[in-house]
Amino acid sequence: MHPKRELLVAGRKIGVEFGENLGMLSDTALFMSYGETVVLLNTNASEKPRDGIDFFPLSVDYEERMYSVGKIPGGFIKREGRPTEKAILHGRAIDRPLRPLFPKGYRNDVQVIATVMSVETDNLPEILAINAASTALLLSSVPYTTPLAAVQVGLIDGEFVLNPTSAEREQSKMFLTVCATEEKVMMIEAGAQEIDEETMIRGINYGFDACQPIINFQKELWAEFGKEKKVPVLYTLNEEVETAVRAFATEPMKAAMHIADKEERAKGIDAVKASVSAEFSEKFPEKKYDISETLYNIQKEVVRDMLIFEKKRVDGRRFDEIRPLAADVSILPRTHGSGLFTRGNTQVLAVATLGAIGDEQILDGVGQEESKRFIHHYNFPSYSVGETRPMRGPGRREIGHGALAEKALEPLIPDEETFPYTIRLVSEVLSSNGSTSQASVCASTLALQDAGVPIKRPCAGIAMGLFTTDDLALEEVITDIQGVEDFFGDMDFKVAGTTEGITAIQVDTKLHGLSEYCIRTAIEKAKTARLEILKVMEGAIKESRPEVSKYAPKIFIIRIDPEKIRDVIGSGGKTINKIIAETGVKIDIEDDGKVFVGAQDIEKAKEAIRIIEGITKDVVPGELYLGKVTKITTFGCFVEILPNKEGLVHVSKLDLKRVEKVEDIVAVGDEILVKVTEIDNQGRINLSRRDALHDLEKKEKEAKEKEASESK
Template sequence: MIQKTIEIDGKTITLETGKLAKQAHGAVVVKLNETVVLVTAVSSEDSGYDPGFFPLSVDYREKFYATGRIPGGFFKREGRPTEKEILSARLIDRPIRPLFPPHYRNETQIMAMVLSMDKENDADVLAGLGASAALSISDIPFYGPTATVRVARVDGKYIIYPSMEEMEKADIELVVAGSASSIMMVEGESQEVSEKDLLEAINTAHEAIKKLVAVIEEMKGEVNEPMRDVEEKTYAEGLHDKVTELGHAGVMEAIRIKEKKARRKALKEVAAKVIEALEEEYPEMEGDIKEILHDIEKDEVRKMILEEGLRLDGRKTDEIRPISCEVDVLPRAHGSALFTRGQTQSLGIVTLGTASDEQIVDAIEGESKKDYMLHYNFPPFSTGEAKPIRGVSRREVGHGNLAERALKPVLPKEGTFPYTIRIVSEILESNGSSSMATVCSGSMALMDAGVPVRDAVAGIAMGLIKEGDKVAILSDILGDEDHLGDMDFKVAGTRNGINAVQMDIKIDGISSEIMEKALEQARVGRLHIMEQMAKAIEQPREDISPHAPKIYEFKIKVDKIGMVIGPGGKTIRHIIEETGVTIDIDEDGTVRIAATESESANRARGMIDKLVEEPELGKAYKGKVKRVKDFGAFVEFLPGKEGMVHISELDIARTNKVTDICNEGDTIDVVVKNIAPDGKIALSRRMFLQKEQKKHEKAH
């Protein structure tokens, strides 16, 4: 067994190999305190079949036994991946994917299993570190190593691998992955921080990454597993030259067509002509011909941007596509907005619910609730395609999470807004930056719904083309620019600063200066987008939507909660059925009644008030006779509250028998005469009759 230990920011991280999962091509156990993750890497032998893409799959699973819990549900075993597991798998995948050989086509699988987890250290970044280490010590061709760290800023101080408690207090929280020389990936959230602060956090993380990469290099040297040979992609003799000769002019013409559909059609026609012309000489080489033409397209588009400063749709490098914004587009939705930027369109819808609509999250750390969520939907028609829809994709989960984090800092503080908020983004058209369009439509829809957000939020996706010393930073990238470029850098925030970032870099050597320039260009673009959004809606509406439930909030004593709920929930169910409202009660006695009409809410409030009402000395009540004794009657005058009317207090005149005045089940009027220190209550019907008599005498 080989073991390596390193101390980062006062925390000891251990990497081990050679003990567990020895049949995997690479297996590493990563430990931080009591958090333990096993990461394996396996790549199949060359099958001779080329699927046309690199079949890499990354799975991250959190086992319930890791925290000493048994899964809920009927089957009592872990089911499909949770949202957290999907997001963690994406964090592992993104920095390593660009580091495999360009034509490597062997099926490759990374599996990260959380075997033990304490309540301080999250396992996701340790799994990212383990994935790089497992690939590096294996024979799988991987041009790493990389390392993944989390950095947080708490009270002005940067912390590497912060605890969960520290993350709660942080105003910057980023996951950063990179090699010894450059940053590969950044993802995280912040509280409206400046571009300078964000760069400082990334640079702090990179210093820790360099140390971790050195440890993996040491481990790799000790394992000393030679990398398997990878054959370079070769084309049939003369094919590349002939495709270039026949197709180059057509590609050059096609890439200058500004409209996406027309451009794609022209490129397909060029490919069809070249394939037809070479069919006899190079049969069954359609895939290779298309690949060569794609390389020509990529080279020429990049050259056009770098040398002419001209983009695919004719824009300058820092130019934003035309924007149109509209609110209140759906008559029954609580809030809605349509955001269109070029050929990317997001319909944002806000629904306001009650506490019973909160999402219950059953994670290995325990059960928790979410009162704010954002769901991103990407139907195939948005790109003019027809595909089967098989549940929510990993991409949809990832894009939704990024937009959710971007909008979270401007939402009302906890305890000040009693609604559960759900935002849905329907992507109706897509040609780049759909997650950032979601941020914009979501922000406007929140304002349209009357949610008291602190500020508007806008997002922009930045791109990069870099060849040697020539660099072009692109604002508001198209889908093709993302595909053909070197960077996808999404930045979302308010006028005051950045709320969320996601950056993926496909090449080495992105300097801090380039990142700084990209962030500044993104800031200018973000402010321009916010100006356009403000034309549609500038401030949240004063009142929430008339279609949203009205929530009435008040407090009851904690010891009265059981009285309102009743045995097995019988009492509260009766109130809900009677009035048609929704009722939620917190442990601290906060009661929320949600109703579409105030009349129903008032009825429910009245019923609850009666249940929790305290007896008041001298106050009259209508009560029901529960038991009759020789010395008096026991009367329930408030729900669950009984008092005794002594025989002498039943009437003004002398009473010989209790049953002369009342029997069990009768309703009588009583006044609270006395409340004893032990809680016993004396009632009087005589006092009530005397009061009524005086009223009558005054009236006459």
């Protein structure tokens, strides 16, 4: 291999190792390291374009290997299976900034595989993988020629921190990923604790500047070691077909696209497509793709020209106008909480479910997080867009949208001490016409409030769009993009937050980057829109309900001495299982002695708590206890004074008078008051009913004397 090349970033070295004897059959194979985190990156491309497709077939896989953190996978098979949700999200994060940088019309299959081989918790492999992917593509023969870099920006005590370490991430109020080229920002991912807009903008600029040394590093490697780039075969439309279809369909398509109502507009567009098919399908039987692509280009040009030059949106709205809003709660009678949010033809129903701490999701991956108690899932069925297709499990898009809404809401979720529940949200997209992920943020907020989750503040989200001229001389940022604007636009800029600040951002672009003006305008306009949405949501429910639903479990927290945990669990779980069987509760115990008791019936929960406290409570000499007689012998009786704790009352201490026979005073099952007189060296408890009776007589005498004294 070539000698290792290194670059110092945030006090740690990025290293690259590659050569002809590494991954010899891949177009490019390289190791990229950051500290002791190592990613293997392989890239390959097909020799010829794929026929019959209208998209660039780029596939990006982010492969986690459990050996990278010294773990053996869980489960029966003991090997890595399907990608974790985090791996899918990291793969998407590599794909999104890379895709626009390939030549337009490129139809060759390109595969990028990032394999995580070693992980040091201070250095995130997902950030490293983006840099490795760009470096590998630059060095390959694939026609990719724009270096891309990625960094993470934290915020601690008002100061930006580049690529924060594990300890710094614990303190950071912001987790901002910035991907940039030499000229512009390509992608933004952010999770934050209500960060103000100006600080977020400064953080993005800070990240852009921090990307530049990494870009220069890649350029140096490319200049020295890069392979000769293959000349791409780019797909172009048949000139004769394009000219004929444009002449026939441009004006009718303009008329159809100027119809404000979505359904009527769709009918008009379908009519144009039908007339084009009737006119040209026999004339150009082998060019159906060219015909449909030309129609697509006409639609795109009409929408873009309307916005950029006519200053008019397809549905007639102002550039900063939100579609009609509606919000409602308690839609479903038996769920723990539900919220319905509607924005134009986009509608999402979110449902909240509260569970015991033991219901938290267990994570089996290479990250530090082993479980989570706040979960958001997102479903996008075919009926939401009026289509018919088989129902499948969640795809990459659904997982990504669910994670974005989860990221937006997570900073507002109360901690375990305040609200000892596992919280699951499910967003069901009922109708989709633009930015369902941000509608999910709004609907989920309503569901959380309806479920009685004491969130910090309500959260709302909005998606901004961008339309530019080919030379990028004109830029128009619009608020609340609908489907057609998302489809034909240059940017999807999603911002979620509260009245106090931003909690999440996700930005994708189809261009070679976004200007600082565009980023600032989108963030500032998103705030105005967000505040407007929050007012509508407040009309549905002003704040979280004071109590959880009657159908939700009631959960209580008690604390016990960690040394007593084994007493509560018992041998082989015998004791805890008995408590659960007798009371019907759910019990979760943490290593620090925190015990969570959950039940539908509060009295059952209290009974379980009484038993647990009894098991863990220490018997104190000199104290009185009401106990139950469990066994009678000739020399006395045994009395259980606390669960699993019993002592002996000798026959001589059973009563104030002499006792000839134990059965004359007590029977098995009787409850009697006893006093602990001694705990011997072997832990045996000696009890006295006689002393307890003496104490009672004394207290009664003192009470009478006090009453007599006060009456005088």
